[in-house]
Amino acid sequence: MERKIEQARAIAEKYLQGQTRGNGHAFIEHPDNVVGIVKDEIGLGEDSVAAVYLHEASRQHPELMDAIRSEFGEDIHNIVLGLNKISQINPKDTRLEAENYKRLIVSYSKDPRVMIIKIADRLEIMRSLDFFPKASREKKSLESLLLYIPIAHQLGLYNIKSEMEDIYFKYADPESYRAITNKLKAGEKEREKLTEEFIEPLKKKLAEEGISYKLKVRTKAAYSIWKKMQVQKVPFEGVYDIFALRFIIDSPDDGETEKALCWKVFSLVTEEYESDTNRLRDWISHPKPNGYESLHITVKNKDGAYLEVQIRTRRMDEIAESGLASHWSYKGIQKEATLDVWLTSVREQLEKKSSVEELKEATESKVTTDIFVYTPSGELRKLPQGASILDFAFDIHSNLGLKCTGGLINGKAMPIREKLHTGDYVEILKNKNQKPSADWLNYVVTSKARSKIKLFLKEEEYQRANEGKELLASKCRKWKFDVSDEDLAALMKMYRQKTLNSFYEAIGDGRIDVLDIKKFVEFRHEAHHVDIQEPAENIEVAKKSGESENVLIIDAKHVKGIDYKFASCCRPVYGDDIFGFVTRFGCITIHKISCPNAARLLDQYPYRILKVKWQK
Numbered sequence: 001m002e003r004k005i006e007q008a009r010a011i012a013e014k015y016l017q018g019q020t021r022g023n024g025h026a027f028i029e030h031p032d033n034v035v036g037i038v039k040d041e042i043g044l045g046e047d048s049v050a051a052v053y054l055h056e057a058s059r060q061h062p063e064l065m066d067a068i069r070s071e072f073g074e075d076i077h078n079i080v081l082g083l084n085k086i087s088q089i090n091p092k093d094t095r096l097e098a099e100n101y102k103r104l105i106v107s108y109s110k111d112p113r114v115m116i117i118k119i120a121d122r123l124e125i126m127r128s129l130d131f132f133p134k135a136s137r138e139k140k141s142l143e144s145l146l147l148y149i150p151i152a153h154q155l156g157l158y159n160i161k162s163e164m165e166d167i168y169f170k171y172a173d174p175e176s177y178r179a180i181t182n183k184l185k186a187g188e189k190e191r192e193k194l195t196e197e198f199i200e201p202l203k204k205k206l207a208e209e210g211i212s213y214k215l216k217v218r219t220k221a222a223y224s225i226w227k228k229m230q231v232q233k234v235p236f237e238g239v240y241d242i243f244a245l246r247f248i249i250d251s252p253d254d255g256e257t258e259k260a261l262c263w264k265v266f267s268l269v270t271e272e273y274e275s276d277t278n279r280l281r282d283w284i285s286h287p288k289p290n291g292y293e294s295l296h297i298t299v300k301n302k303d304g305a306y307l308e309v310q311i312r313t314r315r316m317d318e319i320a321e322s323g324l325a326s327h328w329s330y331k332g333i334q335k336e337a338t339l340d341v342w343l344t345s346v347r348e349q350l351e352k353k354s355s356v357e358e359l360k361e362a363t364e365s366k367v368t369t370d371i372f373v374y375t376p377s378g379e380l381r382k383l384p385q386g387a388s389i390l391d392f393a394f395d396i397h398s399n400l401g402l403k404c405t406g407g408l409i410n411g412k413a414m415p416i417r418e419k420l421h422t423g424d425y426v427e428i429l430k431n432k433n434q435k436p437s438a439d440w441l442n443y444v445v446t447s448k449a450r451s452k453i454k455l456f457l458k459e460e461e462y463q464r465a466n467e468g469k470e471l472l473a474s475k476c477r478k479w480k481f482d483v484s485d486e487d488l489a490a491l492m493k494m495y496r497q498k499t500l501n502s503f504y505e506a507i508g509d510g511r512i513d514v515l516d517i518k519k520f521v522e523f524r525h526e527a528h529h530v531d532i533q534e535p536a537e538n539i540e541v542a543k544k545s546g547e548s549e550n551v552l553i554i555d556a557k558h559v560k561g562i563d564y565k566f567a568s569c570c571r572p573v574y575g576d577d578i579f580g581f582v583t584r585f586g587c588i589t590i591h592k593i594s595c596p597n598a599a600r601l602l603d604q605y606p607y608r609i610l611k612v613k614w615q616k
Contacts, residue, residue, distance in 0.1 A: 004072065008050035008057075011064070015057040022131030030124060031056045037120040042157070048113050051079040055117075059084055067484065075111070083121075099506050104152065115151060122148040126167045130448045137440050141168050156291055159321055165223035173226075179577065180222040181596030183236050186579075186593070186602055191217060198205040198245060198273075198307060205268050211261060212250040213241070218310070219243045236577075243296075244308035251313040259284055265311050273299035284312075291319045291521050332415035369524070373424045386445045393428045394449035401452060403430040417443040436458075465501045468508030475514045487521050564588035567613070570595035580610035 012031055019027035028147060034052050038044045043484035050072060058064040060315055083104030086105055092455040110117040122144055129137050145168050151365040152161040162502050170177045181549060195217055206213065220228075220242050228239050249264050251258045264282055269275075291326035295311040312320065364397070369382055373392060381395055393416075406415050408427040434454045444450055476483060482493075488500065506512040563578065570592040581601050590612060591598055602609060 005046055005053070006050050008072070009054040012053035012057040014272060015061055021128070022133075023128075027056075029130075033124045033127075034117070034121050037123055037160075038117055041160075042116060042120060043160050044113060044116060047076050048079065048117055051076050051113070052117060053079045055087075059087055073075045079111055079114055079117065082109055082111065083117060086114070086118055105147065107285065113430050117155075119148055119152050119155065119157060119160060125162055129167065129171060137171065137214045141171055144168055156288075156319070162221040162224065165567040166221050169223040175594050176549075177222055178224055178227055178598070179592075180236060182593050182595075182598045182602065183577075184219060184222070184242070185226075185599060187242075191219070194301070194305065194307065195245060197303060201272050202268060205272075206265070209264060209268070211265060211512055213265070214248045214478050216246040216248060216454065218246050240306050243310045244296075244310050245319075246310040247312070248317045249311070251315075253315050258316070261313045262313065263536055266295050266297065269309055269311075270297065273301060274306075277298045279308075284316075294320060298328070371420060373420050376425065387420050388416065388443050388445070389414060389418050389426065389428070390440060391444050391446045392420060393430075394444070394446065394452055396428065397581060398452050400428055400430060400446075401449060402436060402456060403432060403434045405429050405431045405434050416440070427574065429568060439573075439575075461501070461505055464508035465504040466508070467511075468504035468506065472504070472507055472514055472517065475518070479518060480530050481521065482522055483517070491512075491517060491520065511566045565588055566592045567595065567597075569597055574614055578612050578614075581605070581614040582608040582610060 009028075009031075016027045016031075019068075021027055023027060031052050038052055041048050054064070054068050054072065054076065058068065062084075064354055065081065086109075101145065105115065105118065108348070109118075112457070112531055122140075125140055126144055129141065132140065141596055144164050148163055149164050166177075167179055181369050187269050195215070220239070225242060226238050228234075229236065232238065249258075249261050249265060251261050256459055276298040279296070279298040283292055283294050287293045291314040293312060297311075298306055298307050299307055299309055316338070320416060343437065356424065371385055371387060373381055375381065375396070378571070381392065383395060389407035390401065390404055392407070393404040404517075406413060406429045407418070408414070409418060409424050409427065409469065411425075436456050438457060444453065472483065488503070492498075492500070492503050495503065495506065499508060503512070507514060507517075565587065566572055567581075567589045572592045574591055578590050579593060579598070580588045580590055582588055588610060591601070
């Protein structure tokens with residue numbers, strides 16, 4: 001460690017003495033961790049590292065600034081000053097909108113290292129969110145989404161951007177986060193197989209051309225997959241670029257040689273595989289303003305699967321992973337021409353309308369605040385985040401909610417489950433014949449909507465039970481025989497009905513045939529005793545065409561629950577993505593793919609996992 005850094009850390013340790021973090025550790029842990037990111041993950045030099053410690057020391061001790069200038073020089077003083085100014089801004093106090101706040105960060109970042117260090121500082125906070133109370137955690141997470149993630153993207157810090165997005169996603173929507181990460185985990189072997197099959201026919205050709213390379217597999221981040229699912233309105237399986245194959249070529253740092261090698265690999269790949277020329281992205285001939293260079297192409301393998309292929313040199317990959325900041329430490333920050341171009345471009349982007357649109361796009365994802373939507377007459381209604389058209393309908397009037405068939409969001413027809421966003425104009429569509437179903441409870445988040453739906457379903461249940469009871473009584477009078485309390489108890493046991501109401505309800509909606517009841521009671525009375533046989537199972541293990549492994553098919557309409565049962569930890573319902581787990585007692589437990597226990601089961605017991613599908 002350089003003397004300058006040692007001296008800066010000693011000052012920080014002195015002025016931070018006695019301060020602790022939410023985990024009980026000394027507060028010096030925070031700048032130490034930020035230094036690790038700045039130095040090891042991004043690649044900034046000793047001035048930046050020293051500035052991290054001096055920033056934390058001087059935040060609450062501005063009298064240190066003169067000493068910092070005299071002892072550490074003007075450059076470090078200016079970095080610390082910029083960091084201190086940014087840390088004093090509080091959107092709640094200053095009433096700044098996100099875009100204005102973003103511009104203010106840039107205005108305090110006359111030296112571009114200020115922005116980079118601030119991004120590193122925020123990454124460390126995101127990694128430590130568990131240490132913060134809930135309200136503070138939500139505030140910092142939302143700030144990261146609106147402000148620091150877009151800046152990290154524009155700086156070319158793609159790894160940091162993706163990590164912060166995934167952390168935000170993990171806290172904002174934990175169930176969706178688990179579902180996607182578990183599906184990624186479950187598909188690892190398939191992706192490995194695709195990679196091996198892809199590279200095999202190219203190995204010899206690349207060797208003959210004398211091209212030395214490393215093949216990396218880049219899996220799309222969970223938040224990025226989720227955003228694509230929302231925008232394209234497709235399930236996880238409908239996202240085709242979940243992973244990309246990346247050639248990283250050994251090459252001298254000579255522009256012409258690098259380009260020639262990249263295009264040579266490109267030609268070998270496209271000779272072997274059919275390519276989609278509409279998806280060709282040439283950032284080698286025309287690099288992005290932030291310095292990103294790479295060739296992207298989408299190809300189709302022999303099985304018809306589409307694969308994204310990225311081609312770049314080692315130098316290009318370093319910049320792609322860490323941005324131009326990765327070159328500052330050894331190329332000189334003051335005189336690097338590409339850095340000046342990059343910084344000018346960043347400033348221009350932050351002032352352009354395009355950056356505003358990008359920010360708006362980021363805010364469309366789920367956040368932890370209330371939303372405000374308008375009725376057709378312009379009345380403003382406040383709803384919790386995640387509220388749907390159905391929630392809005394019940395908020396207007398209970399009867400409107402019960403008859404709701406969908407709605408118009410900003411003039412576009414949408415189903416009842418569609419989520420609303422701040423600023424939407426919503427008009428409810430209804431039908432007098434519409435009735436709520438149990439599925440509706442999956443589409444609402446407000447207590448009013450849930451209570452009204454449950455009340456209606458309960459009333460419907462009692463009505464069907466009364467109808468079933470009347471039907472059985474009518475048939476008994478016609479057939480001139482009685483059903484005793486003992487008979488009812490035996491019938492409930494045979495049909496697995498826990499309550500008398502549910503038994504009568506099953507008669508009322510036709511799941512239990514009264515003629516079968518008559519036969520059962522007559523036989524019971526004649527024999528005085530009969531061993532009640534369990535009803536036939538509604539599950540089967542079948543091999544679907546084209547599949548080599550067994551698949552459990554579940555009949556969701558007549559679930560009996562003998563050889564399999566639904567897990568109480570996640571309570572799957574019809575339509576959920578599910579898998580089966582064979583317990584040590586031979587029973588099959590059905591879990592949602594987003595179950596909190598799914599990752600452990602998939603990791604530790606892959607030989608006991610069974611593919612499961614709902615019967616349609």
